[in-house]
Amino acid sequence: MTFEGAPQERTGQEWIERYQGALMNTFGTPQRVLVRGEGPYVWDVDGNRYLDLLGGIAVNALGHAHPAVLDAVTTQLSTLGHVSNFFTSTPQIELAEKLLELIGADGRVFFTSSGTEATEAAFKATRRSGRTTIVVAEGSFHGRTMGALALTSKEAYRAPFEPLPGDVRWVPYGDTAALEAAVDDTVAAVLLEPIQGEAGVIVPPDDYLPAARRITTEHGALLWIDEVQTGIGRTGDWFAHQPSGVTPDLVTVAKGLGGGIPIGAFIALGDAGTLLQPGNHGTTFGGNPVATAASRAVLNTIEKDGLLANASVVGDLIRSGLDDHPLVVETTGRGLLIGVVLTHPVSADIQQAALDAGLIINNPTPDRLRLAPPLILTTDQADGAVKTLRTLLDEAEASTAS
Numbered sequence: 534m535t536f537e538g539a540p541q542e543r544t545g546q547e548w549i550e551r552y553q554g555a556l557m558n559t560f561g562t563p564q565r566v567l568v569r570g571e572g573p574y575v576w577d578v579d580g581n582r583y584l585d586l587l588g589g590i591a592v593n594a595l596g597h598a599h600p601a602v603l604d605a606v607t608t609q610l611s612t613l614g615h616v617s618n619f620f621t622s623t624p625q626i627e628l629a630e631k632l633l634e635l636i637g638a639d640g641r642v643f644f645t646s647s648g649t650e651a652t653e654a655a656f657k658a659t660r661r662s663g664r665t666t667i668v669v670a671e672g673s674f675h676g677r678t679m680g681a682l683a684l685t686s687k688e689a690y691r692a693p694f695e696p697l698p699g700d701v702r703w704v705p706y707g708d709t710a711a712l713e714a715a716v717d718d719t720v721a722a723v724l725l726e727p728i729q730g731e732a733g734v735i736v737p738p739d740d741y742l743p744a745a746r747r748i749t750t751e752h753g754a755l756l757w758i759d760e761v762q763t764g765i766g767r768t769g770d771w772f773a774h775q776p777s778g779v780t781p782d783l784v785t786v787a788k789g790l791g792g793g794i795p796i797g798a799f800i801a802l803g804d805a806g807t808l809l810q811p812g813n814h815g816t817t818f819g820g821n822p823v824a825t826a827a828s829r830a831v832l833n834t835i836e837k838d839g840l841l842a843n844a845s846v847v848g849d850l851i852r853s854g855l856d857d858h859p860l861v862v863e864t865t866g867r868g869l870l871i872g873v874v875l876t877h878p879v880s881a882d883i884q885q886a887a888l889d890a891g892l893i894i895n896n897p898t899p900d901r902l903r904l905a906p907p908l909i910l911t912t913d914q915a916d917g918a919v920k921t922l923r924t925l926l927d928e929a930e931a932s933t934a935s
């Protein structure tokens with residue numbers, strides 16, 4: 534099947550060969566060459582349609598080609614596309630105010646263009662506390678630039694680039710006693726994901742973030758929550774830490790914030806808002822009018838269309854639809870950040886079979902699947918996806934049994 538407007542003159546395989554001749558091989562061979570997206574669907578160059586249950590890894594909060602984002606971007610770009618840091622623009626100010634309102638505390642925002650850049654900004658801010666040690670959880674992912682990489686646990690990512698910026702203390706994720714033991718009066722910050730995404734959607738015990746808040750406060754350390762993957766409605770709350778009742782000092786966001794337009798933010802609450810002083814940090818593209826206008830449209834649409842509630846309802850539907858499958862140990866996550874823990878390490882095979890069946894999903898570890906679909910996913914679309922996934926799980930189970 535092809536769709537109108539598909540470039541027919543070259544096949545996906547030919548494009549992949551061109552890709553391999555022109556792009557750095559940092560991520561392996563791309564699975565498909567995508568040419569179009571609409572709502573929760575994308576199409577490849579060969580005309581195949583996929584239900585995008587990964588959303589560009591938790592980025593496309595409103596799906597693809599959402600009219601609100603399109604309108605915001607085109608209107609802003611045709612009005613004022615970019616200004617230097619010597620000036621500001623109204624979308625930038627409005628977005629900063631909106632983020633603080635949603636987070637529910639006073640503070641200051643620094644805009645970036647990616648998650649790792651938000652990590653770098655926050656990392657620099659922690660140094661302004663006069664202390665240098667950062668306590669970070671095993672299994673964490675905070676980005677790939679040198680500072681963020683120092684705070685990211687995966688050895689395969691780190692090893693080729695040692696030595697990384699130092700003074701990092703590692704603790705097992707979700708273990709309050711270990712955190713208690715690791716934090717003393719020399720610690721600048723404790724950095725935690727409210728749910729570990731890249732590690733396979735791992736949810737800590739309910740009392741973990743409150744304990745982290747108590748421990749950091751006792752020792753005069755900052756509590757830094759990385760909401761790059763979990764934030765902006767993905768878990769059914771604006772920020773995944775909010776149900777814990779904790780107010781962090783530092784919050785980093787990106788991914789869903791721009792609904793596909795590159796933008797991130799480092800949000801510092803209370804006194805932490807003044808850690809970075811004039812001359813301490815900067816970036817050319819951070820807070821760009823087009824990116825901030827897009828983000829404002831994303832937040833408005835999530836609010837107006839009740840997408841937080843939708844994320845909770847549809848996420849629960851998917852989890853409960855998969856929970857009882859014999860190949861599934863458990864489903865994890867909240868809202869539309871979903872982990873599926875398998876009894877066998879067959880996630881790569883299932884991911885490949887899903888692609889062939891028209892579903893985009895991800896296999897962050899050999900025995901876990903991850904879904905992070907657009908927040909606009911309907912219950913009907915989710916029902917259909919669950920049916921297909923169950924068939925794929927049946928097939929994977931049958932082939933492991935044989």
Ligand code: PLP
Nearest residue numbers: 647648649674675676759761762
């Ligand atoms: N922090 C978390 C929790 C992430 O999941 C990611 C990306 O996956 C990052 C930081 C880095 O974001 P980016 O890829 O935009 O640099």
